[in-house]
Every structure is written in C-alpha cells, then in structure tokens.
Amino acid sequence: MIREFKVLRKSNAFIAYIEGITDPHTIDNFILRQLLGDDDKLPPGTSMINYITDNVLAANQTTVESDYDRIVDGILRGQTALVVDGCAECILIDTVKFEKKSGLNPPAARICRTRPQRGAD
Numbered sequence: 001m002i003r004e005f006k007v008l009r010k011s012n013a014f015i016a017y018i019e020g021i022t023d024p025h026t027i028d029n030f031i032l033r034q035l036l037g038d039d040d041k042l043p044p045g046t047s048m049i050n051y052i053t054d055n056v057l058a059a060n061q062t063t064v065e066s067d068y069d070r071i072v073d074g075i076l077r078g079q080t081a082l083v084v085d086g087c088a089e090c091i092l093i094d095t096v097k098f099e100k101k102s103g104l105n106p107p108a109a110r111i112c113r114t115r116p117q118r119g120a121d
Contacts (some may be wrong), residue, residue, distance in 0.1 A: 007035045008056070011048060012085040021078040023097040030058040031080060031093055049087050061094035 006011040013035070017027065034056045052101050054063050064091045065071050071081050078096035 001030075005036060006050070007011050007082075008042070009038050010042070011107050013083060015082050016075055017073060017080040017095060018023075018078070021097055021111070022080060022095040026059065026095045030052055031082070031095070034058055035082070035116055045118070047087070048084050049089050049091060052084070053091055054110070057091070058094065059093045059095070063092045065092050075113075 001018050001019050002014050004012070004014040012016070015027070015031065035052070037056075049064055053064060062072075065074065071090055071092065074092040075081050078094075079092045080095045081104075082091040082093060084090070
C-alpha cells in the first residue's frame with residue numbers, strides 16, 4: 001500500500017507498507033497523525049529526516065536507511081517506509097502486526113487416556 005501526503009504540510013512524502021502484516025492502528029495513530037500536523041518549528045539547516053525521527057514520530061522503533069534492498073526487506077518484514085521528497089534517506093518504522101492470543105479460549109488439548117488391557121488368560 002502506498003499513501004501520499006504532505007509531511008508537516010511542507011514536503012511531498014509517502015509511506016509504503018504491506019496490508020495484513022502491519023498494524024493499521026500504529027500507522028494511523030502514531031505515524032500519520034503526527035506527520036499530517038502543522039509544524040513550523042523546523043530549524044533552518046536541519047535535515048527533515050532527522051527532525052521527523054527526533055521530534056515528530058511517536059513510534060518506538062525507527063531506523064534511517066538509504067540502501068534500497070534494506071528498505072524493501074524492511075517493508076516485506078512488516079515495517080513502514082516513510083519517503084520524503086528531496087531526502088536521500090528514508091525512515092523505516094516498526095509497524096509489525098502481532099497476532100493476539102486469547103487466554104479465554106485456549107485450543108483444545110488432546111488427552112490420551114489409556115486403560116489397562118485385560119489379557120485373555
């Protein structure tokens with residue numbers, strides 16, 4: 001999935017991720033919500049990528065990456081890539097979706113019961 005927008009209402013950007021292996025709640029609430037905000041505090045001469053990772057994103061795990069193969073590999077492993085127009089690097093954000101296990105209904109366990117065998121004497 002690719003979603004285009006203006007990051008901090010200044011620069012064209014997009015995020016790329018694979019639906020089904022990423023957590024949409026994390027993407028919506030901890031990435032997009034912050035990136036779509038209005039922030040005029042970018043100091044002159046500051047890298048947009050560094051500013052985003054240090055001051056904007058509310059995600060736990062972020063990595064700045066410029067190697068194309070590592071970016072693709074990250075997306076395939078459930079990370080979301082943030083690409084900002086004019087920046088040589090992108091940000092990989094950990095958005096892996098973990099399956100929730102229900103403690104209320106554990107899977108049925110098979111119980112083997114053995115009965116003593118009576119032999120024909």
